[in-house]
Amino acid sequence: MSSSARHEGVSLEEIRTQVQACHACPLADGRTNVVFGDGDPHARVLIIGEAPGKNEDAQGVPFVGAAGKSLSKLLAIAGLTREEVFIANVLKCRPPGNRNPRAEEIEQCTPFLRDQTRAIDPEFIVTLGNFATKYILKTQVGITQLHGQLQQIGRFKVFPIYHPAAAIYDRKKQAALEEDFATLGELLKK
Template sequence: MDARQVPSLDEIFEQVCECRRCPLAEGRTNPVFGAGNPEARVLIVGEAPGKNEDLQAIPFVGAAGKYLDELLGIAGLAREEVFIANVLKCRPPSNRDPRPEEIQACADYLRAQTRAINPEYIVTLGNFATKFILRTDVGITRLHGTLQRAGRFKVFPIFHPAAALYDSKKRVALEDDFATLGRLLVEGM
């Protein structure tokens, strides 16, 4: 793809739907693409989609999705005001963690989504998304809540909402980090 020519989200979605030949798509109901406002200031990048996301073909449903909606409220946002994408469009059917070469096979779709949306902030949820976007081995425990740079994008690593469902310390950290995100958006930093 020509770097100057950014495809539309519809074109990217068509390409994602055509990736059925990939072994990762075997047994999947739907490729999980992304959802939300294509003109959003905030792109939220989650982990590889799970079973519920696969069935509904949208990211962040279930308990973690409900909690994400609460967290967005803390930042002064609603789901309709952000765009939510996944690092990997199809988690392997066995639900195991994807291998690096599998992630790489899906990386172009996420890069294309990022360019099409062109957000001011990219919020990475969890280790997987953070390491992928920042191309680092440094974990989320060290990076969460600290504004980073990836090219022209401001990246804000945050714990994954699912982690907070079982860990009250991460819940406090997540709520503080989303409050910080809200302040950054208001202040325009």
């Protein structure tokens, strides 16, 4: 089934409306914006990153700053642009200072990500980083073991990759990131 046939009638505004309830959630306290996602709601590829930080909160858009520039360059390796994918955050309302969410906080945000995923209905879900990978795959196995290995979860193909910020702090991960995004590009051609 073609992407346009699967997504007939789904708009970015509809997806935005679905997650506006995040502001009613106590986890949203201190947030300026709901950072729900960005890109093409008809995308074959859904990219799930970590919870938004203060720059994302200020702008209401995921992946801004150095990690955002890095992601754009890595997407180009896969033959993609930010406009051709949909980027979601795992815990869209997590307070900026909360770097270690509790299980019950994660559970509160699960329905919003699930609804977002169903509305977009991607072919591929790319998880960026350890937290997103464990969250989507429901595993305790870390990103170091799983990156670059295609997984099948229900009808979705899940492709774990290091978070782009990892290369900012650990230059050794840059080659792995580039290789994994090149592999993603090859998978998308099939």
